[in-house]
Amino acid sequence: MATEQALDPSLPCCRYLLSALLAMEPSECLISHARACGGGSITEQVQQFILDHCLSTPGDFYAPYLKNFLKKLIAQVECDHGCVLDQFYELYAQYITSIKDDSLGKRDSRICKRISFLFPDGCSELQTCPHSRVLTFPLQCSINMLEGDTGCSIWPSSLFLSELILSHPELFSNKLCFEIGSGVGLVGLCLAHVKASKVILSDGDLSTLANMKFNLELNNLNVETGIQRNEDTGSVKCLFLPWESASETQLQDIMPDVVLGADVIYDPVCLPHLVRLLVILLNRKNMDSSCKGLSPNSKHENGEHYRKGATDRSDGIYKSVSNGWNGQPKEAPVAYIACVIRNIETFNYFLSLGDKANLNMEDLTDSLKPMNLLLYMQSYKQADIKLLRITSN
Ligand SMILES: C[S@@+](CC[C@H](N)C(=O)[O-])C[C@H]1O[C@@H](n2cnc3c(N)ncnc32)[C@H](O)[C@@H]1O
Secondary structure, X not given: OOOOOOOOOXXXXXXXXXXXXXXXXXXXXXXXXXXXXXXXXXXXXXXXXXXXXXXXXXXXXXXXXXXXXXXXXXXXXXXXXXOOOHHHHHHHHHHHHHHHHHHHOOOOOXXXXXXXXXXXXXXXXXXXXXXXXXXXXEXXXXXXXXXXXXXXXXXXXXXXXHHHHHHOHHHOOOOEEEEEOOOOOHHHHHHHHOOOOEEEXXXXXXXXXXXXXXXXXXXXXXXXXXXXXXXXXXXXXXXXXXXXXXXXXXXXXXXXXEEEEEOOOOOOOOHHHHHHHHHHHXXXXXXXXXXXXXXXXXXXXXXXXXXXXOOOOOOOOOOOOEEOOOOOXXXXXXXXXXXXXXXXXXXXXXXXXXXXXXXXXXXXXXXXXXXXXXXXXXXXXXXXXXXXXXXXX
C-alpha cells in the first residue's frame, strides 16, 4: 500500500484540531475538526496526524477526557467504514484500564486546559510571537462549571475580552488595568502579554483567587511581589475584593486607567455593589481627592499612577484631565464590561442602576469587534457577547 503524505501541521484545519484538543473542547468538536482535516472523513493520514502531533504526550491530558475522545473517534471511523489505526485501539484499551484503577483512588477535581489564540498571517501580533502565530496559556480550571466555584471555569466573556485585548493592544498597553471578578486569570495574562503597565486582578472568592494565583505562576508571572520574573512579562497583583465590602478608600487607591469585567452581570443581588464599585473606580474627582491624601507609603510604590490636575469638561466630555507620572495628560478611566445576556431583566437592571448612578454606558458590540482568534472553539461564539464601554458622566 502506498504511504500517504503526512498532513502539514501548519494547515488551519490541523491547527484547529490540535488547539481544540488542548483546550479540551467537546469530543464532537474534535471529530468535526478531524473530518475537516481529511476532507470529510477521518482518514488514516488524519489519524496519524493525531497520534504524532496531538497525542505525542498523552500523559498531559485529563485521562477521562482523552478516553472519551478516543472512544468517539474509533466509533466514528468504524461507522464511516474506515480503517482505525491499531495504535488507537491500544491507547483506548490502556485508558479503560487506567481509569478503572484511577476511580478507586481520589479524583482531582481540577484540570489543565490550554487556550491557544491563533493569529492570522501578517498580523501585527506576530511581533510578539513571531515564530508560531500561536499564543497558548495553560490554565487550571475545575472540571465542572457548575461545581460551585464559578470563578474556576473559563466563561465566554473572558475569551472575548482576551481576543479584544490581543486585537487592540493599544487600548491596554502602558495602562494600569484592573479587573473585577477575574476568575481563572486569562484576561490578566493577556493584559500582561500586551504590556499593560500594571495588571491588578481581583475576585471575591478565596478559592478562585488561589486558583488564579496558581495560573499566573503557571504562566511565569510573579504574583507575590508584582515584580517581573523575566523581561517579557508584566507585573500582576491579585486582590481579594468582594464588591459588597470593598471600601471606598481601597477602591480609590487602585486608580485604574482601564477597568475590565467579564461575565460579572448575572446576580441581581450583587449589581448595586458592582455599580457602586464602577462609580468609585471611574470617578476622576474621587481619584484626584484621594491622590491629595496619598502618603509616601501609598500602595503605588513608584508613584507611577499618581494623578493630579484639574478636570476639564469644556466640551462636555472628561478628557486628558490629569497628569501621569511623566507629566503627560492622562485620559479619563474607562471600563470594558463583556457579558452574555442570560436574563434580559438582570441586564436591564444593571443598565438602570448605571443610569441612576450617572454612568455613561455605551454599547460597543457592533463597533469594536476583536479578531476571531479562537475559531477552533465551537463552544464559544463572539456573537453571543455584548460589550459595554462605561465612563463616568
Ligand atoms: C461567571 S464568573 C466569571 C469569571 C471570569 N471573569 C470569566 O469570565 O471567566 C464570575 C466571577 O465573579 C466573581 N464574583 C461574583 N460575585 C462577586 C462579588 N460579589 N464580589 C467579587 N467577586 C464576585 C466570582 O467569584 C467569579 O470569579
